[in-house]
Amino acid sequence: MLTIGSLANKTGTKVQTIRYYEQIGLMPEPGRTEGGQRRYGDDELDRLAFIRHARQLGFSLEAIRELLDLSDHPHRPCLEADAIARRQLKQVEQRLARLEALRTELKRMVHECSGGQTADCRVLEVLRDHSECLTDHDEIGA
Amino acid sequence: MLTIGSLANKTGTKVQTIRYYEQIGLMPEPGRTEGGQRRYGDDELDRLAFIRHARQLGFSLEAIRELLDLSDHPHRPCLEADAIARRQLKQVEQRLARLEALRTELKRMVHECSGGQTADCRVLEVLRDHSECLTDHDEIGA
DNA sequence: GGTTGAACCTCTAGTAGCTTGAGGGTGTAC
DNA sequence: GTACACCCTCAAGCTACTAGAGGTTCAACC
Structure with a gap:
């Protein structure tokens, strides 16, 4: 179980940014301690790493939202993900x-x-x- | 004498953006008609063109503020303007x-x-x- | 002189993607 | 048991504009 601070360290994100991602629904609401502090598992770590990597590639948060959604449905065709990446490449x-x-x-x-x-x-x-x-x-x- | 709309047209700026530049002190407060509408002369046209050109080159509004300031003092050494441009080049x-x-x-x-x-x-x-x-x-x- | 309609006015709020700060509570090591 | 690093929420700030509401002015035409 990770605190928000160690999650931040592992992913090169700021603590406030993680809370921001939660606020806009990009990260799920994590479990909490009795005292109300957030605690994270490996799923959240992976998800955040995915988000940060995509951000580094210049994807917008909206595009990342779509990509995460696609990633959650492994049996859908991957044309959409490809289209998003192509769009991004064009912009770059x-x-x-x-x-x-x-x-x-x-x-x-x-x-x-x-x-x-x-x-x-x-x-x-x-x-x-x-x-x-x-x-x-x-x-x-x- | 130019209205804000024709100034906008000539410089490829939006009307709102010109008012914004005035608000943050990048453009001077222009003369007004009796009814309160802004009227601009050639000085303002030149200044706005300068600003827009610098923006297109990616200079921040703060950098542009400095450049305009230098431009207003023709006898100061131009090292500073050069430094700003070099900084910008480096960023690019x-x-x-x-x-x-x-x-x-x-x-x-x-x-x-x-x-x-x-x-x-x-x-x-x-x-x-x-x-x-x-x-x-x-x-x-x- | 009157009327129309485009262009003007101010003010407020919204955009992306965070960052900063105030004011206070929690967890853990010694 | 106490210190103190870390956590909490909420609100506001950042850049550089953009959009919209609700109202006024200008210039041309009849």
Whole structure:
């Protein structure tokens, strides 16, 4: 039986985060001691490890909810899980493309900085003059 | 003189976002008509364009605040602006490295999916078994 | 001059995915 | 039996916006 703290340690999660996952129904309500402290078993450890791993891969909590649900029904076809992963892969590739464009522009800014006064600063100039910019207008979130 | 709506159009910003920037002090309080509607001039247009461009490059609002401040003092040395940009570049490169690792793992998951039952699903299996995972434990935000 | 309708106003609350803090109770080792 | 690390709940805060309610103003047209 694990306390919430040791579960947190084993999974690289913060204690508050575990309680948060319970609150939103991603983790089940665990057993409690007489005094009301949570105690966890191996099932919960596995489930939390699954969640954290998926989070590290960038899956949203909603996607993880679906994946856990699929994982709980081993006889359903796995097309759905596959679709979720493909969606995630696509998103990752889009973000990569955007970040690569940003890196290019940032590198250009930094390399052209003369080290003089801000009046001549290439960094500020580039930011001021949007016309030199390659990136498009729509999305911002990285 | 521009209304908030046309300023929004010209810069690819939402009206609410402009008001938000004003609220947090990133945009100045503009002049108003007798009826109380905001009216903007070219200075504000430039400032907002600067902000949006910097946001597209992934700078945080706090970083942008510093950059605007530097931009307002053309005779200060530009080392600071350069440092902010370098910091940003570093962050972008870190995120790129992480995303590339994610892409690799996601691709592996997706390509190995057999299309059978969830019980045999490679996607879920990989998520369950953290030991196959290459990514490290610390940061999660993409 | 009157009327219409798009665009404007303020204020509040919601989004994701947590994190932080206040104020207090529990469990265990010595 | 007492110290103290750990646990509890509840509420609020974070970033960077976005959405909606309920009401007002502007500009064009007749």
